[in-house]
Amino acid sequence: MVKAIIAGSAGEKKLLLGNEAIARGALEAGISSATAYPGTPSTEIIEAIAEVARDYGIYVEWSTNEKVALEIGIGVSMMGLRALVAMKHVGLNVASDPLMSLGYTGVIGGLVVVSADDPNAHSSQNEQDNRIYGIHANIPVFEPSTVQEAKDLTRELFDLSEEFQMSVILRTTTRLAHSRSQVVFGEVVRPNREAVFHRDPEKWALLPPYNLAKHRDVLVKLDKLSEHLSSFRFNTVEKVDGDVAVVTSGVAYNYVKEALEELDLALSVFKLASVYPLPRKLALEALSYGKVIVVEELEPVLEWQLKVLAYEEGMKAEIHGKDLFPRVGELNKELVKAGLSRALGIRYEAPPAVMPSVELPRRPPVLCPGCGHRSTYYAVKIAAQRLRVKPVYANDIGCYTLGFYPPYQMADFTWSMGSSIGIGLGIARFSKEPVVAFIGDSTFFHAGIPALINAVYNRTPMLVIVMDNGITAMTGHQPHPGSGVGVFGEEKPAIRIEEVARAAGVKFVEVVDAYDIIAMRDAVERAIKYMREAGEPAVIVSRRPCALMVLREKRRRGESIKRYTVMKEKCINCGICVDRFACPAIVREGDGKVTIIPDLCTGCGVCATICPAKAIREVEVDE
Amino acid sequence: MSRRSVVIAGVGGQGLITIGSVLGEALMAKNYNVSVGEIHGLSQRGGSVAVFLKYGEGAVSPVVTQGEADLIVGLELIETVRRLPLLKRDGSVVVNDFLLPPPASKSIPTRGELLSNLSRVKSYVVDARELALKAGSEIAVNMVMLGAALATKILDLDIPDIENLLSKRFKGDVLRVNMEALRLGYQSIKE
Numbered sequence: 159m160v161k162a163i164i165a166g167s168a169g170e171k172k173l174l175l176g177n178e179a180i181a182r183g184a185l186e187a188g189i190s191s192a193t194a195y196p197g198t199p200s201t202e203i204i205e206a207i208a209e210v211a212r213d214y215g216i217y218v219e220w221s222t223n224e225k226v227a228l229e230i231g232i233g234v235s236m237m238g239l240r241a242l243v244a245m246k247h248v249g250l251n252v253a254s255d256p257l258m259s260l261g262y263t264g265v266i267g268g269l270v271v272v273s274a275d276d277p278n279a280h281s282s283q284n285e286q287d288n289r290i291y292g293i294h295a296n297i298p299v300f301e302p303s304t305v306q307e308a309k310d311l312t313r314e315l316f317d318l319s320e321e322f323q324m325s326v327i328l329r330t331t332t333r334l335a336h337s338r339s340q341v342v343f344g345e346v347v348r349p350n351r352e353a354v355f356h357r358d359p360e361k362w363a364l365l366p367p368y369n370l371a372k373h374r375d376v377l378v379k380l381d382k383l384s385e386h387l388s389s390f391r392f393n394t395v396e397k398v399d400g401d402v403a404v405v406t407s408g409v410a411y412n413y414v415k416e417a418l419e420e421l422d423l424a425l426s427v428f429k430l431a432s433v434y435p436l437p438r439k440l441a442l443e444a445l446s447y448g449k450v451i452v453v454e455e456l457e458p459v460l461e462w463q464l465k466v467l468a469y470e471e472g473m474k475a476e477i478h479g480k481d482l483f484p485r486v487g488e489l490n491k492e493l494v495k496a497g498l499s500r501a502l503g504i505r506y507e508a509p510p511a512v513m514p515s516v517e518l519p520r521r522p523p524v525l526c527p528g529c530g531h532r533s534t535y536y537a538v539k540i541a542a543q544r545l546r547v548k549p550v551y552a553n554d555i556g557c558y559t560l561g562f563y564p565p566y567q568m569a570d571f572t573w574s575m576g577s578s579i580g581i582g583l584g585i586a587r588f589s590k591e592p593v594v595a596f597i598g599d600s601t602f603f604h605a606g607i608p609a610l611i612n613a614v615y616n617r618t619p620m621l622v623i624v625m626d627n628g629i630t631a632m633t634g635h636q637p638h639p640g641s642g643v644g645v646f647g648e649e650k651p652a653i654r655i656e657e658v659a660r661a662a663g664v665k666f667v668e669v670v671d672a673y674d675i676i677a678m679r680d681a682v683e684r685a686i687k688y689m690r691e692a693g694e695p696a697v698i699v700s701r702r703p704c705a706l707m708v709l710r711e712k713r714r715r716g717e718s719i720k721r722y723t724v725m726k727e728k729c730i731n732c733g734i735c736v737d738r739f740a741c742p743a744i745v746r747e748g749d750g751k752v753t754i755i756p757d758l759c760t761g762c763g764v765c766a767t768i769c770p771a772k773a774i775r776e777v778e779v780d781e
Numbered sequence: 782m783s784r785r786s787v788v789i790a791g792v793g794g795q796g797l798i799t800i801g802s803v804l805g806e807a808l809m810a811k812n813y814n815v816s817v818g819e820i821h822g823l824s825q826r827g828g829s830v831a832v833f834l835k836y837g838e839g840a841v842s843p844v845v846t847q848g849e850a851d852l853i854v855g856l857e858l859i860e861t862v863r864r865l866p867l868l869k870r871d872g873s874v875v876v877n878d879f880l881l882p883p884p885a886s887k888s889i890p891t892r893g894e895l896l897s898n899l900s901r902v903k904s905y906v907v908d909a910r911e912l913a914l915k916a917g918s919e920i921a922v923n924m925v926m927l928g929a930a931l932a933t934k935i936l937d938l939d940i941p942d943i944e945n946l947l948s949k950r951f952k953g954d955v956l957r958v959n960m961e962a963l964r965l966g967y968q969s970i971k972e
Contacts, residue, residue: 171809173802173805173806173809173815173817280820305816332820333818333842333843333844334843336818336819336820336843337816337817337818337819337843338801338802338805338815338816338817338818338819339814339815339816339817339841340809340814340815409842409843412816412840412841412842412843413842413844415839415840415842416784416840416841416842419783419839419840488844490842490844490846491842491844491846491849492846492847508847508848509846509847509848509849509869510848510870511847511848511865511866511867511868512865512866512868512870512901512902513865513866514862514863514865514866514898515898516862516890516894516895516898517888517890518859518862518863518890519859519882519883519886519887519888519889519890520883520886521792521827521828521829521859521860521883521886522828522883523793523827523828524827524828524883524884526827740884741884742827742884745882745884757919
């Protein structure tokens, strides 16, 4: 049995992912609860805690959505216990409603909200900078620069949160969350506090007589915190002679260090782990230099604050930031070298590079071989052709978003969790063509249900196809309320999507095997006819467990895997399997004939059913 | 030596992250500062993946930039050529002789075109699948490539450093296959 990655005693050294380091830090802080909804790049935090949760008596769960995850954390804090809540940056939007009031109420038990931001939007719909959420919500924001610091800072933020009775946001970015570096462990604290509800209605009730007083209180607290943070050990200054200071935070600090080494420059570096509020004394010290260069990813959060402070204090420092560094996308050492050189008037040339002399095809991510979403899309397309309709395809957030790409192109829009139904409602009000919304099972539970209820209540005709693969597949197979298992794989009640839809008042609800293209096609035809005649929404649950998950299970159990092969002599080279069905395991060879790559085939057999020449057949393989 | 940088390039699902973390752990055991940067998420679905490994003394950021890599370990030909601009002029490439065309793409460069691009730098071509099968499983392709990477001697690591780690991670048949794949990969460059 492999030992849990974040287990180990003080002094032990391990190569940890940034997210695992945060998990370890929370363990060392003695948390009682850890809740989250999965989302790249935040997912591994809860996965790592789950590995040790039962040993340390920590409550851990995958929540229905980020709002619920945060609300649980707030409740745990009211019990005087420490709670960690984790989510990706856009997840904080979902949790923003309770967050904004949490800034006013503050906390009892330490509450750390991790926001894993995604500069460059590697796997996200935008690159919002959640440091600004802290300013908006009156909640302090901290940002670690290294993996070691991610652990240490997490641990210490729980103390700080309790000392100031404020929740805090720990903001990371993809390059930290998904970097591995060495981490030296500290002492683990077991959560052994007595859980007592801190009954204090005036503190917790956000009602008219108290709200403004709370707003005033938190502003005073933030001022106090700002003073305190000037001696916070994670805010550091590396001083050298000269009149130029670099102010930086987060992962950008590493780019600054490398850039200075390579440019052979010595500048004073102010590394701020607390980005809101600014540590006032330290910030004034930085502003006492003649030239201040702010190096930060995305929005000019430090730069704005420094400029305001300089104006207020009548300081004359020349402040640079986004005039030198991009506001879009990630930073790296080369961008920082170029920006610093410009600020200092040094000539700079990018290092020479070997450029490819052939044009390389893009490689967008694709639906896996054997994925039930592919056959669902295929069948829906055929149904639309047979009905001679051109549906508006509303799509949502998950693996199935990949239906955007050719050859399917079945995502006329994709927005945020649950928006396929919500935005689809607005379109359906006015569209002559039917609206077909695709939504995954986890997304349905996360944010789809209220919009579906709206469709029923307001009698909006719309077809909702819930693509149910039983798991939150996109982020690496975390369970959800429909999975029938919990965070440890233990048995849980499975909430059936079709029963939820019926209970919400949807009268047309059908469940279809996602691999059964004919059944799916017919169900879609019936559903579209129904919604046109009845003027009401219809729901089809297209069900097949995630192919990746099934394959891993089979490998683990040592079961044989069925695979398919093309009988070349029968193949009429029509291209349906490779160009229209587009399974990545099926490719065209040099002679133009198609072939199935055996290592990629998962044996779903759908290609055999759609082949008009019946040229694809099964072969048995032992693993 | 102040820093060394490695880029591991390929397609989601090829085991790149494992190569990165095994190398990272082995280097950490030698008391270097190590940073292994990964981008995954969407890329798990057959997308293009790059893992950046840096180690040395002093600051090590999680991104390898243009002209910085001492070594590219490529598990697929197109993805390896895609990352060529990251390679130092005198850097090396070890590449798996495997071409996986992206589904539904119109213009696919030929194997010959890709290999001739790689021949402009110091490069070693490995038939990793064949060696992995010889070791006992096609899944061990990444271990073959890891062995080949070691044989370039660009990293301060040798076979025993990795063997130590593998024997902590795996047991029985899986361990035996991985060890054999590692050795076969190593020998393929040595010869």
